[in-house]
Amino acid sequence: MWFFARDPVRDFPFELIPEPPEGGPPGPWALHRGRKKATGCPVSIFVYDVKPGAEEQTQVAKAAFKRLKTLRHPNILAYIDGLETEKCLHVVTEAVTPLGIYLKARVEAGGLKELEISWGLHQIVKALSFLVNDCSLIHNNVCMAAVFVDRAGEWKLGGLDYMYSAQGNGGGPPRKGIPELEQYDPRSLADSSGRVVREKCRHVALGLPHLGSLQWAPTSGSSPTQPWEDPQITSTPLL
Numbered sequence: 711m712w713f714f715a716r717d718p719v720r721d722f723p724f725e726l727i728p729e730p731p732e733g734g735p736p737g738p739w740a741l742h743r744g745r746k747k748a749t750g751c752p753v754s755i756f757v758y759d760v761k762p763g764a765e766e767q768t769q770v771a772k773a774a775f776k777r778l779k780t781l782r783h784p785n786i787l788a789y790i791d792g793l794e795t796e797k798c799l800h801v802v803t804e805a806v807t808p809l810g811i812y813l814k815a816r817v818e819a820g821g822l823k824e825l826e827i828s829w830g831l832h833q834i835v836k837a838l839s840f841l842v843n844d845c846s847l848i849h850n851n852v853c854m855a856a857v858f859v860d861r862a863g864e865w866k867l868g869g870l871d872y873m874y875s876a877q878g879n880g881g882g883p884p885r886k887g888i889p890e891l892e893q894y895d896p897r898s899l900a901d902s903s904g905r906v907v908r909e910k911c912r913h914v915a916l917g918l919p920h921l922g923s924l925q926w927a928p929t930s931g932s933s934p935t936q937p938w939e940d941p942q943i944t945s946t947p948l949l
Contacts, residue, residue, distance in 0.1 A: 718793060718795050719793065719795065719798070719800070722791075722793050722800065723746060723747055723748065723791070724744050724745065724746055724747065724753060724755060724790075724791060724800070724802050725744060725745060725747055726742045726743075726744050726755055726757070727742065727743040727744055727745060729742075729743065731757075732754075732807070732808060732811065738758050738759070738761075738764075738767055738771060739756045739757065739758050739771070739871075740756070740757045740758075740759075741754060741755075741756055741757075741808065742754070742755045742756075742757060743755075743805070744802065752805040752861075753790060753802050753803065753804065753805050754802070754803045754804065754805050754806050754858075755800055755801065755802050755803075756799075756800070756801040756803070757798060757799070757800055757801075758771045758798060758799040758801075759797070759798050760796065760797050760798060760799070770871050770872070771799055771871065772794070772799065773871070773873075774801075774869075774870045774871040774873075775792060775794065775799055775801055777870040777873055778801060778803070778868070778870055779792060781841075781845070781870070783836075783837060783840045784864075785833045785834065785836050785837035785840070785864075785865070785866060785867060786837050786840070786866060786867050786868070787803050787804070787806065787858055787866045787867065787868040788803055788804040788866070789801070789802075789803055790802040790803055790804065803868075804860055804861075804866075805860065805861055806858035806859060806860050806861075806866060806868075807858060807859050808854075808855060808857075808858055808859075809830075809854055809855075809857040809858060809859055809865065810854045810855065812859040826863070829865075830857075830859075830865035831865075833864060833865040833866075834852070834857060834865055834867055837866075837867040838852065838867070841873075842876060846875060846876045846877050847873050847874070847875060847876060848873065848874055848875075848876050849867070849869075849870070849872075849873055850872040850873055850874060851869045851870070851871060851872040851873070852867070852869070853869070855869060856868055856869025857869075
């Protein structure tokens with residue numbers, strides 16, 4: 711008698727649409743458009759490929775998987791399903807578009823309004839407030855690539871990889887190891903050793919030092935690094 715191992719990816723009820731990734735947070739995650747096999751309903755699928763020698767990054771990705779699965783809020787990316795194997799992680803969410811891609815399309819179409827930006831900012835601040843005040847968690851990764859827009863135009867916060875406890879338990883914040891992300895950490899949060907200092911004002915933990923960058927970039931159509939033309943648009947700081 712022959713026994714054949716089942717392929718968990720093949721048996722997964724969601725599938726990737728065969729096209730290039732849409733982008734995503736700087737780092738190991740790739741964002742793909744996907745669909746539910748039974749109904750064809752569109753979804754987004756974040757894919758992390760496990761690589762040898764990247765155990766620390768893999769643990770960070772697994773923690774982000776768990777966070778997104780358990781955190782429920784209207785302004786946080788909505789988790790639908792997930793798959794974890796020895797080779798990969800698949801996280802299925804509501805269908806979304808990276809904020810950078812969405813804003814660029816809106817600007818090119820001439821339809822981006824200040825009211826829309828203000829409402830989007832309000833949604834992200836509500837998500838951050840929920841994390842800090844209700845969950846005692848600091849996001850620690852708010853940038854253009856950590857924000858997504860759903861099919862109704864609502865802004866959703868994602869990029870939960872580097873979150874840590876605001877109460878000081880569970881160790882310090884995960885090491886990012888990605889220059890595009892670390893360069894936006896407020897210098898006022900580091901001591902002489904470069905370690906993040908938690909004992910700072912709650913408004914800093916909430917992300918207000920970067921709020922001006924978020925307000926300015928979408929409405930101006932450009933930044934000092936030309937985000938609308940620069941391939942690094944997805945790492946432009948928001949909060």
